[in-house]
Amino acid sequence: MFVNSRKGLCAGVVAGVLLFCPGGIAPLTAQEIPNDFTAIVRQKLAAVVAITTRQIIQDQTTLNDFLDPFNGRPGPAQPQVREALGSGFVINPEGYIVTNNHVVADATEIHVVFSDKETAPARLVGRDPGTDIAVLKVDPRPNMATTAWGDSDAVQPGAWTIAIGSPFGLGGTVTVGVLSARSRDIQAGPYDDFLQTDASINRGNSGGPLFNARGEVIGVNTAIVSPSGGSIGIGFAVPSRTAQSVADQLIRTGHIERGFIGVRLQEVTPSIAAALGIPGSKGALVASVEPGSPAEKAGIRAGDVITRFNGKDIQGVRDLTLAAASQKPGSKATVIRNRDGSQQELTLTVGQRKDEEGQTGAVPAPDAADQRLGLSLSPIPDEVRPQLGLQPGTTGVFIQDVAPNSLAAENGLRPGDVIVSANNRDVAQPSDTQEEWAKSRRQNRPILLRINRQGQSLFVAVAAS
Template sequence: MALASIPVRRALFAAAAAGFLALPLSAPAFARGPENISEVAERVIDAVVNISTTQKVAAPPTTGRRPRDGQGQGQGQQPPGAQPQPGSPFEEFFEEFFRRRGENTPNPREQRRASSLGSGFIIDAKEGLVATNNHVIADADEVTVVLTDGTKLKAEVVGRDQKTDIALLKVKSEKPLKDVKFGDSDGIRLGEWVIAIGNPFGLGGTVTQGIVSARNRDIKNGPYDNYIQTDASINRGNSGGPLFNLRGEVIGINTAIISPSGGSIGIGFSVPSKTAMAVIDQLRQFGETRRGWLGVKIQEVTDEIAESLGVKPPRGALIAGVDDKGPAKPAGIEPGDVLIRFDGREITSMRDLPRIVADTAVGKEVDVVLIRKGKELAKKVTLGRLEDGERAQPASLPKSGGADDDKSTVKKTLGLNLANLSDDLRKQHKIKESVKGVIVTEVEPGSAAAEKQLAVGNVIVEVAQEPVATAEDVTKRIDKLKGEGRRSALLLVANAEGELRFVALSLQ
């Protein structure tokens, strides 16, 4: 602390000498944030805990010399008192220093105990339930919850969910615990003040403040991404800690940061309380999650796809494939349908559907509204239980092969050479027997097809929602669409395994 105060005093002295301190700054110039942050922090901090885990791992081999029993410190051995706090910013520097010096380490076959630190918070004082991140306790042999007064409690894992990175722990305490309640994450506004409390770098309970920078962020971390983004300082060790509103309610679980250096740069992400509460309730009841399952593969409705399907304005989730054993099949949902409403909730984008379906009870019959060939249709579907989960249909890139060079409309317009799907081509590209359509034999570099990642070996199954069996069928469909003044052609494309996706190619 003394080292930090020296330059401060020097700066003040230099400013006084220059006469700058003669103009005192008003109190508001120093103010940042509302006045009641300290009151909220004092009220809730006892419910925020540190999470410590240990795991037995094999010691890594090194070239360092192991000292004989009874000897003093060998060259390069870490001296007493130089153990850095696990998770602290100094830990990696100590490890690197002694690794280079040839630090003595156990035999590679011996076991050592690795530890990690994180954060959590008590959600039920009577039952001793503690919420945290799954990655904080993943693969741990022992989990310890440390209260603000230093009390250590052994914890058991009630359940955990990898998809949302949430875990639920249970502890037993001889003295009363303090808990906090969840708030409404849907009600938060951009710019609203929030408080993060956690265990950064193993330092213990630390309070930081900031605002809600954004909502519904997709950081490609899982199928249900809808994070709250905040500039409240979140660092390594804050994972699993709570994000509070100014009423002292938990509106998020701090989970991830974007940082080139490993420290906070003001971009942190929290799982919204609405998502967390649904998961925690299921973990509490069943020890696992039980999500609804529709049995479809989906993809985004782009402007081109929306124009091709007559969806105005662009919205919803495009059904790219239907599982033969899933609930959607008997309900009459088909590839090419655009699902715009599910159980009374609007589907504004593809990302909405997996979350809404997952939050719906298994076995419930729900109403869905979809657009098929420009017309709205109503269906009823009884949800199953999620196994593999809803997922966006990936763009598959099969291996390239030979090409047939025909100078058709398709080649000139789309940049594709096509061929009828013969036994030889099926064998060459390892295409399953169940896949029917017209095979792509060449993709012109820089063409519309290349930009949309069509590849040699892909099979065109439909054009404008009409099945095609020959290359001539495709040509006729493209000519017809151009004659109707259509700006794009919607293709249903399969890879060798039969996985489907829709591709809209410009006809301009």
């Protein structure tokens, strides 16, 4: 499991977003690889801090159950103090400190403990729940030790990694390992893009730095996989590519701006690829386009498969989510989309995301099966339109019932779904869908259904044999 302990000592779980920072560092030569890491630790230990937080919580249930011993009436609820501990690191001599959002979220008091045991109050500059990065500010100290950002893109699996933090409240703890993998998606959020390391990370390491063999910060330790709560050698860090950009924005503006294009996406399964007549299953399928969005203005529509965004190949939904979010609102981006088997290039103006739930989120793609269709269809009853979340003027076919163990059932179709199109043909009567189903069976290819489910759009490819 992924451990996230805002109660007590911290080792959290959140997301990563693809943001860009300049640079490019040549790999270390054999002669440059240190025999040990004492020099790095000696130089950087003073720049790593422990972070203590206090949160005042009001118990509105249990404490009210106690009686006032003097008059027998329920006693007043008393506030409780919850304390938590994490790690952080100083990024410049002005006193700015990077840590995890989950270490400081909802805290009423934040203090920083330096390696010389001196404690200072800290002010929250800004935080980003989407990437689990936060920035604190303390008054500058004389000759304040600082860290330097490294290039997380230049670090390859097998390279040395060094974690420094305060696991279990033990300040100034050093652990060493290697980079186990890059670009890990642990299903924590839409911006997952973690570095994986086997350097020991435990509760209290959250927000601490992950260094390379040059002593540069390549990640912010954030999450662990742990059946027992302790390290088993699988830890995750937000890459410096992400953390540096987020920290810079928070210091500059106090908040984060992410690119927005206004599409809802789902993965291209082999069945969907076959139904669309495209080779392979790479790309991100546009399930719906938000009215008035940058995507709609650029001419993108439901059924398009986006295969490239601003020069980056798109393998799936996650690639496009990260790529779009990394763009500065107002900037221009080029998009390659596949429509009806042909590639086209479009240019759009990136908008600004207004929420973190993400209209670029993935829709779970159903599995294919090889059985009868098993749908009972009718025109959309007028009385159920408000409950279905349909926009005025929406046409389609209403699914009244789905036969158990049928192909439709095994592909996730539900009573109450509305079929908007079949094989990219708008449908208004059950016979329209039946005609496309028969055509697909003759051509021995899946039928591609576009479904409206409670106001959300998704595609389902159903094998026709």
